[in-house]
């Protein structure tokens with residue numbers, strides 16, 4: 001594997017060829033980090049799964065507003081929370097979006113993870129196919 005660059009972490013490197021990478025958001029909140037899972041499933045299908053934690057933050061108490069404004073807007077906040085909870089309760093879902101902010105180094109980290117993770121995933125896919133072929137040959141001989 002190439003030398004690691006800044007702003008990328010190889011969190012786990014499993015025996016089956018699955019690799020788990022983490023790219024930090026530039027705002028430094030670890031909840032915004034991008035998780036990349038390169039894996040080959042039990043049918044031999046390779047895939048990259050990208051995840052990021054999403055939260056409902058419509059004017060949470062922990063905003064940067066001064067305390068008197070937070071208290072003053074209590075009713076507005078509660079109405080937004082009530083509306084969101086009603087959507088979940090009656091529609092069954094609440095859609096949200098979240099962003100991740102990447103600096104140039106973050107983008108380079110993402111590129112690195114994509115390149116190296118893909119290499120490992122392709123190897124895992126090839127070894128999966130070879131293993132299945134060997135199993136089929138063994139069955140034929142028996």
Ligand SMILES: [Zn+2]
Pocket residue numbers: 025026027028029032099100101
């Ligand atoms: Zn962030």
